[in-house]
Amino acid sequence: MHFEPNDEQVALRDSLARLLAEQHDHETRRRIAASEAGSSPALWQQLVDLGLTALPVPEAHGGLGGRGADQLVVMQEIGRSLLASPLLGSCLVPTAALAALEGGQPAGLLSALVGGEQLAWAHDEPDGDGSARWVATRARRDGETWRLAGAKAAVHHGRGAARFLVSARLEGEAGDADGRALFVVEPDAAGLQARALRLIDDTPALALTLQGVAAQPLALDSGGAARAIDAALATGIAGVCAELLGGMEAALRLTVDYLGTRQQFGRVIGDNQALRHALADMLVGVEMARSMAIVAAVQLDRCAEPDALADIHRAKLVVARHARALAESAVQLHGGIGMTEEYAVGNYLRRVLVLETCFGDADVHVQHLDASTPEAVATLAL
C-alpha cells in the first residue's frame, strides 16, 4: 500500500500550482466568468503547453500514458484554484472513452486531443440521472449516414469544443444496458441546436437538441459502447473527486485564515470553541475525502473490474457528502462575507453544487453499490 504521489507527480502538481497562482487569481477568475465565452483560451493553451492534455493519452497515440494518480494531482490543483476548465469534460473523459474502444477509434481523434483540441462529452440528458445507462437519444441509419435525435443537457465548455462525443441508442429504452452506441458530431452539423447557458458556478455549457443530426459512428456494438461509457464516467467521477478535494482544502485554508484574523468582542473569533469544533469537523471531512479521492484515482486504472468500479462509486458518494458539508460550514464560519459573490469562499459551495451531480448524483452511486452487494445478487438469483 502506498498513498503518496511520486516525484514526477509532485513536480507536475507544483508546476500547475505555480501556473494557476500566477495566472488565475480570484480577480482573474471573476473577469473570465464575466466574459462572454466564460473561459480563457489563453489559459487553456498554457495547460496544453504544460502537457496536461497529453497526460491521459496512450503513448501509441502520442500521449504520455498517464494513470489515475497523475489525473488526481492535476484535478486537485484545478479544484483548489476554482478553475472552470474543459480539461476534465473535453479531454480526460473523452480520452478514456476513446482509449476503451478496442482498435475501433478513427485515427487522429486521440492525437488531436493531445494537441489541445476539445472533444466535449455529451452524455447526460435533461430527463436523465447522469448514470451510464440513461441514454434516450436515438440513432438510426439513413442510407450511408447515421442520424441522431434527442437532447443532451449542460455539455460543459461545449462552445470551445471542436466536436461532440455523443451517446445514443440503437434499440431498447433509456435505462437499458444494451443498445447504446457512441458517435462524433460536428458542431456545425445541420439539425443541431445549441443553447448557451451558465451553470451556478459560472461554468459555460451548451444544451443540445439533436434533430436528425448526421453523426460519425465510433462504437455501434453494445459491449464496446458500454465499456467506453463506463470508462468515461469512471474517469469523470475520479476527476470530480480530486477537484472537490482541492476545493475542500482551499475552502478550509480560507476559513482557518479568517478565524485567525477576524475580531469580534475584542478577540479573534477562532478563540470560540463552537467555531473551532466546526473547523475540526471540516478537517475530518477533508481527510475522508482525500482517502477516497486516492481510492478513485488508483481504482481508475482497473475500472473495468467490478470491485474497482464499486470503489469509484463509493468515492464520489463520500467525497460529495463531505464536500457539501465542508463548503456549507466554510460559508457559515465566514458569516456575512461568506454570502458574497465577490469573495472566494462561497464560490466553492457553488462549485460543489455542480460537481456533486456530475457523472451521477448520490442516488446513482448508491444504486450502483446496492446492485453490486452480495445480498442483491443473491436476491436476483432466487
Add this chain to the structure above:
Amino acid sequence: MNLDLTPEQLAFRDDVRAFIRERLPADIRERLRLGYLASKDDTVRWQRILAERGWAAPHWPRAYGGAELGQVERIILLDELQRAPAPVPQVFNINMLGPVLLQFGTPEQKATFLPKLARLDLWFCQGFSEPGAGSDLASLRTTARRDGEHYVVDGQKIWTSTAHVADWMFALVRTDTAAQRHRGISFLLIDLKTPGVTVRPIRSIDGAHHLNEVFLDGVRVPVAHRVGDEGQGWECARFLLANERSGIANVGACRERLQRARELATTTRRAGRRLIDDTHLRHELATLDAELRALEVTNQRFLLTESARAANPAFASVLKLRGTALQQQLHGLLVRLGGAPVREHVDDPQEGGAPAATATDTTPVPHYVERYLYSRAGSIYGGTSEIQRDLVAKSLLA
C-alpha cells in the same frame, strides 16, 4: 499510489483467517455477533490460543511472547479479529502497559511482567481517571508518599473498567505535590490484593458491570513497582496514549457490525416484508459501507505513512472522531433492525448479571440495545470527542 497488499501480506491475511476459522471457539463468536462485549473468560481463553502464534501481543518482541509484526500486519490481524468477530488482545495489557514497560521499564520489570501480560496470567486495568480529573487528567489528586522502599498511596480512581476482575492496576499518582502539575506525576503498578484497595461497582446504562470506582487507602506499593523515574509518569502516559492509536479507528469492528446489519435486514421480516426490501435502508447501508471504506483507507494512510502523519499532527483525533461516530451509528442501526424483541433485557451473567432464568436455555438473548448503550462511552473515554475536536482545531489554528 496503490492500495494492494503484497503477496506476503495476502498470505499473512489468509493465514490469520484460517487460524481464526479453525480455532475461534464458536460460543465466543456467537456472543460477540449478538452484541456482547468479550468477557474476561472470552478474552483469556482466546488470547491463550492466539499466544501460540505470538499474536496475543502482535507487535511485541518475540522474547516476551510477541510476534514482532510490522504495521501492515498489525492492521491486518486486528481487522481480521474484529471482522470474525473474535476478542482482540486485552488492550490494557497489550496496547497500553506492555509498550510502556518496553520503553521505560527496568530489566526486572520486563522479565517479571511482560510474559504474564501476554498470556493474561495477570489482568491489568487502567487507573487514570479520577472524580476531579477526567478530560483534565493532569489535575489528578491521588498521592503517593515515599516511605522507605515503599510508596503509600491515597486517593480514588473512577471509571476503571474491568477493575473487578483485574489482578493489578497501572495508575498515575502524584508523587510531588509541590511540582508543576505535569511534573509531579509518577506511574505505578499496584497489586489490587494489597490491603487498603477497595473496588466498588458502577452499573452503566447498559445494565452491566464494566466500570468501577477504586479506592486507595494507605496502599503500600514497593518502589520497585514504579515504571520510569519519579516524576516521569506524565511522559509515560503520553507515550501510552500515542501507542493506542493503531487500533483507534476500529474499522474491522464497524465492518462486522455492518455485515451483521445486512444479515439481520435480509433475514428479518416485519409487517409482512423483508427489511432489506426497503429502499431507504439499502441507501443507508450503501452509504455506511462507503463511509467505512473512507475510514479504512484513512487509517491505513496515517498508520503507514510518516508524511501523512506529519501533514496532520492531529491524525489520531481524526481517526477516533470518525471511528466512534460510525460505530455509534452502526450500533444505533442494529437497535432499529433488531426491533422490539431485542429490547427485552436479560443481564449478562458474565458481566455481573444474574444467571439465565432456565438452565436449559443456553441461547443468549441479543444484546444490540445494551451494546448501543455502552457504545455511547466510545466518544467519552480516551479523550472525549470535544477534546479531540479541540486537538484538531489546535493543529490548525494553534
